Amino acid sequence: MHELALMxxxxxxxxxxxxxxxxxxxxxxxxxxxxxxxxxxxSMQFAFEVISTDEELFRSAVLEIEEKEVVCSCQQCQQLxxxxxxxxxxxxxxxxxxxxxxxxRELYLDYYEGE
Amino acid sequence: MVKVRLEHNILGAxxxxxxxxxxxxSTQDLLVINLMSSPGSGxxxxxxxxxxxxxxxxxLGVIEGDLYTDxxxxxxxxxxVRVVQIxxxxxxxxxxxxxxxxxxxxxxxxxxxxxxxxxxxxxCPAEFDLGEDLxxxxxxxxxxxxxxxxxxxxxxxxGVIVLNKIDLLPYTDFSLExxxxxxxxxxxxxxVFLVSGRTGEGISEWNEWLxxxxxxxxx
Numbered sequence: 001m002h003e004l005a006l007m008x009x010x011x012x013x014x015x016x017x018x019x020x021x022x023x024x025x026x027x028x029x030x031x032x033x034x035x036x037x038x039x040x041x042x043s044m045q046f047a048f049e050v051i052s053t054d055e056e057l058f059r060s061a062v063l064e065i066e067e068k069e070v071v072c073s074c075q076q077c078q079q080l081x082x083x084x085x086x087x088x089x090x091x092x093x094x095x096x097x098x099x100x101x102x103x104x105r106e107l108y109l110d111y112y113e114g115e
Numbered sequence: 116m117v118k119v120r121l122e123h124n125i126l127g128a129x130x131x132x133x134x135x136x137x138x139x140x141s142t143q144d145l146l147v148i149n150l151m152s153s154p155g156s157g158x159x160x161x162x163x164x165x166x167x168x169x170x171x172x173x174x175l176g177v178i179e180g181d182l183y184t185d186x187x188x189x190x191x192x193x194x195x196v197r198v199v200q201i202x203x204x205x206x207x208x209x210x211x212x213x214x215x216x217x218x219x220x221x222x223x224x225x226x227x228x229x230x231x232x233x234x235x236x237x238x239c240p241a242e243f244d245l246g247e248d249l250x251x252x253x254x255x256x257x258x259x260x261x262x263x264x265x266x267x268x269x270x271x272x273x274g275v276i277v278l279n280k281i282d283l284l285p286y287t288d289f290s291l292e293x294x295x296x297x298x299x300x301x302x303x304x305x306x307v308f309l310v311s312g313r314t315g316e317g318i319s320e321w322n323e324w325l326x327x328x329x330x331x332x333x334x
Binding site for chain 2: 002006013014017023039086090108110111115
């Protein structure tokens with residue numbers, strides 16, 4: 001729901017970094033978004049397109065989003081297990097409910113490319 | 116072509132401010148609860164009943180978050196509790212910066228317990244750390260059983276879960292058994308309180324738990 005605001009933040013960060021690195025044209029921005037994050041990739045993409053048309057720096061830029069599956073680690077038997085569609089935070093190996101979410105909550109700006 | 120690797124946490128600015136809030140709350144031995152739910156689950160009514168039932172046993176403060184209006188803050192103020200209203204004017208969640216500012220405006224000090232009533236929304240508030248000790252998620256029997264599995268992050272993040280409108284249970288298809296089964300798979304550790312904001316049922320158990328948590332924070 002707040003993807004536009006998040007994307008504005010992302011583009012501000014890239015803009016500052018581009019200025020510091022004398023980059024005048026960004027060709028790619030890459031984000032990593034965990035599936036348990038509340039940011040929806042489609043909405044992020046839409047927000048990116050809306051903002052990038054107004055900014056010379058981003059005019060020919062594409063947004064690439066890597067989605068991360070939700071991976072849990074069992075505190076009891078250390079087994080790693082992946083979660084899809086329905087989230088069940090119970091170890092599929094030993095049935096323990098003491099599990100840590102070790103992947104799937106990411107929300108970061110990985111890198112950008114430009115010249 | 117240059118590749119600039121940033122590995123920049125998009126929520127990093129919020130997390131920095133949340134840490135700052137957490138430090139301030141800790142130095143004051145103040146227990147802070149971030150109260151979250153869908154719109155209309157009864158967060159404000161539960162707060163009203165909690166204030167009545169605690170009957171001055173704790174020094175309370177409330178930060179009210181809403182898109183618009185100060186109706187909730189007025190309801191809390193009538194109970195004689197210090198309250199600050201945040202209007203997000205369209206934003207779907209509170210963030211740590213808003214809470215920082217509101218807390219500075221909250222009159223007086225030496226509070227025991229601060230409730231931050233978030234914007235009614237089960238999606239976005241889950242992701243924004245405000246610096247609280249605990250996230251309390253309220254769900255009501257009239258919302259249906261599917262909410263726990265449809266919004267796993269907020270229920271996973273919850274330190275405590277309150278099922279409201281328990282007085283309406285006989286008139287809904289809400290299954291307590293299924294509710295407990297779903298929670299066992301998503302968040303087996305959070306205590307669950309069954310309450311009615313309308314009749315006051317279950318509020319005293321919830322308050323006893325709050326008193327214990329406040330003592331634990333001070334210890």
